[in-house]
Amino acid sequence: MTSPVPEPQSVAFGQEIEYRAALREAIRQEMRADPRVILIGEEVGRYGGAYGVSKGLLEEFGEARVLDTPISEAAIVGTAIGAAMTGLRPIAELMYVDFAYLAMDQIANQAAKIRYMFGGQIGVPMVLRATMGTGRSSGAQHSQSLEALFWHTPGLRVALPATVSDAYFLLRQAIHSPDPVVFLEHKALYASKGVLQDQAPPMGVAVSRRPGQHLTLVTYSRQLHHCLQAADELAAEGIEAEVLDLRTLNPLDLETLAQSVRRTGRALIVTEDTLTAGASAELSALIQEACFDYLEEPILRLSGEDIPIPVSPPLEAGSVPSPDRIARAARRLLRRRG
Amino acid sequence: MSETIPVATRLELLRTMIRIRAFEERVGELFLRGETAGSMLHLSVGEEGAAAGIALAMQPGDTFTTHHRGHGIFVARGGDTQRMMAEIAGKITGYCRGKGGSMHIADMSLGHLGANAIVGGGIPAVVGAGLASKTLGQGSVSVAFFGDGAMQQGICFESMNLAALWKLPVVFAAINNQYGMGTRIDRASATLDFAGRARGFGLEAVEVDATQPERVWIAASALIERARAGQGAGFIVANGYRFYGHARKDKSPYRDPAEEAEGRKRDPILNQKNLLIGEGLLTETEYEAFWQAANLEMDAAESFAKQSEWPGLSTMFEDVYDPSSPPPVPVEERLNRVLGGAL
Numbered sequence: 001m002t003s004p005v006p007e008p009q010s011v012a013f014g015q016e017i018e019y020r021a022a023l024r025e026a027i028r029q030e031m032r033a034d035p036r037v038i039l040i041g042e043e044v045g046r047y048g049g050a051y052g053v054s055k056g057l058l059e060e061f062g063e064a065r066v067l068d069t070p071i072s073e074a075a076i077v078g079t080a081i082g083a084a085m086t087g088l089r090p091i092a093e094l095m096y097v098d099f100a101y102l103a104m105d106q107i108a109n110q111a112a113k114i115r116y117m118f119g120g121q122i123g124v125p126m127v128l129r130a131t132m133g134t135g136r137s138s139g140a141q142h143s144q145s146l147e148a149l150f151w152h153t154p155g156l157r158v159a160l161p162a163t164v165s166d167a168y169f170l171l172r173q174a175i176h177s178p179d180p181v182v183f184l185e186h187k188a189l190y191a192s193k194g195v196l197q198d199q200a201p202p203m204g205v206a207v208s209r210r211p212g213q214h215l216t217l218v219t220y221s222r223q224l225h226h227c228l229q230a231a232d233e234l235a236a237e238g239i240e241a242e243v244l245d246l247r248t249l250n251p252l253d254l255e256t257l258a259q260s261v262r263r264t265g266r267a268l269i270v271t272e273d274t275l276t277a278g279a280s281a282e283l284s285a286l287i288q289e290a291c292f293d294y295l296e297e298p299i300l301r302l303s304g305e306d307i308p309i310p311v312s313p314p315l316e317a318g319s320v321p322s323p324d325r326i327a328r329a330a331r332r333l334l335r336r337r338g
Numbered sequence: 339m340s341e342t343i344p345v346a347t348r349l350e351l352l353r354t355m356i357r358i359r360a361f362e363e364r365v366g367e368l369f370l371r372g373e374t375a376g377s378m379l380h381l382s383v384g385e386e387g388a389a390a391g392i393a394l395a396m397q398p399g400d401t402f403t404t405h406h407r408g409h410g411i412f413v414a415r416g417g418d419t420q421r422m423m424a425e426i427a428g429k430i431t432g433y434c435r436g437k438g439g440s441m442h443i444a445d446m447s448l449g450h451l452g453a454n455a456i457v458g459g460g461i462p463a464v465v466g467a468g469l470a471s472k473t474l475g476q477g478s479v480s481v482a483f484f485g486d487g488a489m490q491q492g493i494c495f496e497s498m499n500l501a502a503l504w505k506l507p508v509v510f511a512a513i514n515n516q517y518g519m520g521t522r523i524d525r526a527s528a529t530l531d532f533a534g535r536a537r538g539f540g541l542e543a544v545e546v547d548a549t550q551p552e553r554v555w556i557a558a559s560a561l562i563e564r565a566r567a568g569q570g571a572g573f574i575v576a577n578g579y580r581f582y583g584h585a586r587k588d589k590s591p592y593r594d595p596a597e598e599a600e601g602r603k604r605d606p607i608l609n610q611k612n613l614l615i616g617e618g619l620l621t622e623t624e625y626e627a628f629w630q631a632a633n634l635e636m637d638a639a640e641s642f643a644k645q646s647e648w649p650g651l652s653t654m655f656e657d658v659y660d661p662s663s664p665p666p667v668p669v670e671e672r673l674n675r676v677l678g679g680a681l
């Protein structure tokens with residue numbers, strides 16, 4: 001779906017706005033369009049969201065639709081599930097995705113499985129928004145990238161917007177999804193700015209953010225920006241990297257991914273989550289299955305280290321991919337055989 | 339009431355609260371100057387009466403966990419302010435080698451089983467510590483310190499039930515500063531009778547004014563010693579006010595300025611000072627001397643933190659597993675295996 005509903009005038013298409021403003025606009029438009037849409041979570045109302053995403057929404061929509069909750073993650077998600085099954089379209093928020101662990105039964109045993117266990121009688125049309133990732137030295141319990149956990153769970157959709165336009169359109173699409181969507185917002189992106197386009201492809205369509213014939217950088221969320229920086233660096237040396245933004249892991253656009261890797265013959269997967277059994281492992285397997293005869297070089301994975309995220313700034317920064325490390329790995333891949 | 343509390347303890351309560359405040363104000367300044375690690379710093383200014391009153395009622399060998407606003411509790415339990423400050427600055431000399439920061443300070447040698455950035459996350463560990471104490475005959479009590487916000491987490495109630503059911507030497511200490519982030523307690527809980535809730539689980543429960551540290555100490559001592567004697571787990575809710583915002587930079591726009599002014603007037607340090615001066619147990623000069631000593635201590639802590647080194651990059655792979663087994667393989671090494679040669 002390119003445009004879920006007719007676009008009201010207030011949205012600043014063509015203007016440069018912050019990622020968090022794009023998220024706010026998406027929620028606002030959907031709440032205006034559909035009285036069943038509610039926002040529920042800790043500090044989403046009066047406080048305006050821990051990162052300011054929902055500022056002004058309580059004032060516009062009132063306490064019946066913007067619900068500040070106690071610190072009760074399992075109940076927040078569970079309440080959203082029940083409401084979604086009985087007529088509302090909840091957007092539930094976890095302040096940090098790390099807190100999903102407190103609500104994991106509701107997410108993985110309930111939301112993800114209800115359609116299936118009950119023989120397709122009912123779906124759970126809800127969005128679970130959460131802040132993810134490193135960048136603010138917030139420590140081991142406020143900095144994780146847990147997309148693999150959700151991707152691993154049949155029944156959940158997983159969206160990881162990297163751009164302002166995707167923040168807006170993917171969130172609107174997620175709200176319209178008939179199935180639960182885990183919507184992961186990278187904390188280092190909230191203040192990032194970009195032009196809000198007047199359309200974006202649907203969930204499940206990967207987008208090439210930069211053309212290139214020598215290798216494919218496969219990524220999503222904040223690492224997209226690191227990959228683009230690395231690609232600029234590489235271009236100065238004559239290496240042209242295609243940068244592919246997956247946007248959603250479920251649904252996954254394997255077609256576009258495979259086409260790119262078949263063309264370039266080389267894939268470097270860049271994620272911020274841990275390496276072992278991480279998203280990059282599944283991506284690597286998928287590429288190998290789809291592109292084996294086309295691969296010029298082994299598939300490379302650059303990811304977060306297999307450690308909890310440390311607080312100390314040099315350690316935190318050193319524990320996830322940087323533009324420099326991406327460029328170095330790409331260079332080596334290209335020059336592996338001289 | 340003051341008959342039951344030794345004079346030395348009464349003075350120690352004051353001295354401890356002053357050290358806590360001096361510590362918190364100092365790390366707050368460092369934070370504002372960008373000299374601490376991380377975006378989050380939660381100060382317990384205004385809540386020193388709860389920390390000192392309960393912590394000083396504990397005995398050596400007792401164990402505890404704290405919430406994310408835990409500096410003061412640990413200062414009161416004997417934490418080394420130099421290593422605390424170094425940890426908050428993310429330096430290798432810190433309590434957790436810079437890995438934990440403000441929200442994850444711990445010191446097993448002082449019974450500090452860990453501060454926690456998950457609201458409610460540290461509560462069940464004291465049930466386990468109580469179980470170990472009972473099973474191994476350690477004679478120790480374990481205390482869970484947490485905020486009013488954790489009173490709405492299911493784990494809190496599962497833990498209370500277990501501790502009561504098994505009559506464990508455990509005390510649950512809820513520090514009620516009226517807010518969980520921007521949410522006032524009456525917007526988070528339909529009942530504000532937290533002690534009543536705990537009683538419902540079969541715990542011995544009391545509610546105290548945290549701005550009167552001696553009352554806190556007396557109530558906490560009774561609960562802790564009762565638990566130690568095998569008479570069952572307890573619950574104490576200490577009511578006070580969070581002087582600063584949720585984190586240091588939060589200006590609390592969600593709080594009524596009149597309420598804030600009123601809240602800040604209920605200062606546990608001034609209350610204790612006035613009490614002791616009124617009874618002739620303290621002079622202004624002695625009070626000033628407490629502050630001077632505390633400020634000197636924090637000067638030393640600050641320069642220790644500043645002069646300490648950052649952790650080396652390779653330390654990030656340490657402490658994931660016991661040192662007897664190999665650390666996780668760095669991503670770069672995995673790349674090398676695929677590509678051959680150095681990156």
Ligand SMILES: Cc1ncc(C[n+]2csc(CCOP(=O)(O)OP(=O)(O)O)c2C)c(N)n1
Pocket residue numbers: 042071073095099102380405406407455456457458484485486487488489515517518519580584
């Ligand atoms: C499980 C979990 N949910 C939410 C948060 C975000 N958060 C951190 S502190 C806090 C408020 C906690 O309030 P309270 O327990 O009263 O402690 P206080 O900050 O008032 O000392 C919130 C919501 C968190 N750290 N962990």
Ligand SMILES: [Mg+2]
Pocket residue numbers: 485486487513514515516517518519
């Ligand atoms: Mg509180």
